Amino acid sequence: MTKHVYTVGQVNAYIKNMFTQDFMMNRIYVKGEVSNCKYHTSGHIYFTLKDEKGALNAVLFAGHRKGLGFSMKNGDNVIVLGSISVYERDGKYQLYAREILLDGAGLLYQRFEALKRELEEMGMFAKEYKQPIPKYIRTLGIVTAATGAAIRDIQNISSRRNPYIQTILYPALVQGEGAAASIVNGIHAMEQLGVDVIIVGRGGGSIEDLWAFNEEIVARAIFDCNVPIISAVGHETDTTIADYVADLRAPTPSAAAELAVYDIRELEGQLLALRLELNRRICEKLERSKERVQQYQSRLKWLSPTSQLNEKRQITADLEEKLKLWMEQQLTHKKHELELLASRLDALSPSKKLSQGYAFVADQEGHSVRQVEKLRQGDMLQIYMSNGKVQAQVCEIEQSNWAGQ
Numbered sequence: 547m548t549k550h551v552y553t554v555g556q557v558n559a560y561i562k563n564m565f566t567q568d569f570m571m572n573r574i575y576v577k578g579e580v581s582n583c584k585y586h587t588s589g590h591i592y593f594t595l596k597d598e599k600g601a602l603n604a605v606l607f608a609g610h611r612k613g614l615g616f617s618m619k620n621g622d623n624v625i626v627l628g629s630i631s632v633y634e635r636d637g638k639y640q641l642y643a644r645e646i647l648l649d650g651a652g653l654l655y656q657r658f659e660a661l662k663r664e665l666e667e668m669g670m671f672a673k674e675y676k677q678p679i680p681k682y683i684r685t686l687g688i689v690t691a692a693t694g695a696a697i698r699d700i701q702n703i704s705s706r707r708n709p710y711i712q713t714i715l716y717p718a719l720v721q722g723e724g725a726a727a728s729i730v731n732g733i734h735a736m737e738q739l740g741v742d743v744i745i746v747g748r749g750g751g752s753i754e755d756l757w758a759f760n761e762e763i764v765a766r767a768i769f770d771c772n773v774p775i776i777s778a779v780g781h782e783t784d785t786t787i788a789d790y791v792a793d794l795r796a797p798t799p800s801a802a803a804e805l806a807v808y809d810i811r812e813l814e815g816q817l818l819a820l821r822l823e824l825n826r827r828i829c830e831k832l833e834r835s836k837e838r839v840q841q842y843q844s845r846l847k848w849l850s851p852t853s854q855l856n857e858k859r860q861i862t863a864d865l866e867e868k869l870k871l872w873m874e875q876q877l878t879h880k881k882h883e884l885e886l887l888a889s890r891l892d893a894l895s896p897s898k899k900l901s902q903g904y905a906f907v908a909d910q911e912g913h914s915v916r917q918v919e920k921l922r923q924g925d926m927l928q929i930y931m932s933n934g935k936v937q938a939q940v941c942e943i944e945q946s947n948w949a950g951q
Contacts, residue, residue: 555634562632565639571630576602576641577649580622591618595626595641604628604641613645615783623649654753658760661787665762670769670791677774677793680742682808685712687736687744687773689729692717696749696778696799703803708810714741720748725758730767737773744771745802746788747778759786768792778802906930918943 552560565571578595585591589608594601604626606614618624628643647655665671686704690696697715704713716732719725729746736744746768748756758764759779768775768791777792778799789795796802847853907915908928915927921940929936 554637558632558634558637561637561639562634565629565631568630574628574630574641576604576626576628578602578624578626580618580624581620583618583620593618595624602641603638604643606643606646610644613643616648618646625649625655654757654760658753658787661760661762661765662790665765665787665791670765675769679774679776679794679805683711683742683806685714685739685741686806687714687716687739687741689716689718689732689736689744689746690748690799691720694749696747699798699800700745700778700803703800704807707804707807710810711807714739720758721751721755722758726761726764729758729764733767733771733775737771741773743806744773744775745778745796745799745806746775746792747796747799747802748780749799750781750784756780756784756786759788761787764788765791776802776806918945 576595578597581594581596581601583591583593589611591606591611591614593604593606595604596602613627625647626641626643627645627647628641630639630641632639669675688697688700690700692715701713704711714736716735718732719728733744733746746759748759750756756779759777765787768777768788774793776794776796777786777788778796778801779786779788780798782797794805796805906929908930909915910926910928912928915921921927921943923940923943925940927938927940929938
């Protein structure tokens with residue numbers, strides 16, 4: 547019996563590992579005709595690449611759909627960039643696609659990728675080398691074809707956003723033989739004129755039509771230019787080497803004009819808003835200043851000698867009125883007290899007692915006699931009545947306790 551026995555899964559995993567360690571299998575271009583193309587509801591695309599000698603199963607996962615720039619169908623001749631690996635469950639190897647190109651553009655795409663990697667390693671795409679685009683410009687240089695939609699779009703949008711800006715066109719070749727050199731000459735010419743910003747670009751097209759913007763001499767001219775450059779090549783989905791090197795990439799020529807030229811209407815709106823805000827703040831400050839002046843005037847008026855005299859006079863008048871009222875109250879109170887005292891005094895008046903039938907007894911010296919113990923027989927008394935006086939002599943003394951009766 548054999549000593550080393552492996553499971554199916556172990557064998558498939560081993561083979562998959564072999565594919566994984568093979569550098570060529572991790573990044574490979576495969577050319578063939580599409581067959582059995584199926585778009586799965588999950589977004590994945592399953593298909594087969596075939597030629598006259600064989601067939602290869604392939605899949606493009608939904609996460610890599612951006613690498614497909616056309617609607618792939620059966621019969622298309624394509625070049626697929628991807629990796630070869632084993633699907634362990636079925637024990638089958640297949641091509642895992644990342645990008646799919648229609649055949650004919652494949653070689654150019656390889657050249658594009660190679661130059662892109664080379665320039666990126668040199669640092670020509672680094673952000674630290676990007677020049678800022680001025681917000682407000684006076685002159686705009688345009689390097690593109692003299693005819694076509696690109697120049698019309700740029701000029702129309704520029705004049706609409708700011709009619710005072712000066713646009714200078716360098717009519718360059720943007721396609722075919724000599725196009726790259728023509729674009730480089732246009733960049734140098736605009737730099738010598740000293741424009742504020744340069745737009746380099748053209749309208750859309752195939753990778754062959756746009757190839758001049760993938761040339762190294764164009765990339766180096768853009769990188770070395772001291773004037774900020776906006777790249778505007780093709781449509782939004784088109785990407786060239788010039789886009790990576792330029793200081794700013796615009797998805798379309800129209801967008802490039804919008805990025806380069808500030809909308810003067812927006813500026814006028816901002817200035818109007820600032821003016822209104824400034825006027826509002828000035829009015830608020832004036833209003834506050836008026837209020838402070840009025841407060842100072844009131845304080846000054848209150849602190850003036852005339853105002854102080856009037857105030858003191860008013861205070862004096864108030865105090866005088868209070869004093870008068872207080873004196874009247876005191877007089878009334880004292881008058882009332884006097885009436886009470888007078889009433890009490892009247893009640894104690896001897897004459898009033900005498901008029902009520904009482905008499906006042908005094909000795910010869912006029913001293914009041916109130917008790918009989920102080921009298922002797924023969925003493926002379928003076929008896930005062932309400933209408934006269936009587937002289938009397940004590941004949942008999944008789945004591946009595948009237949108070950106890």
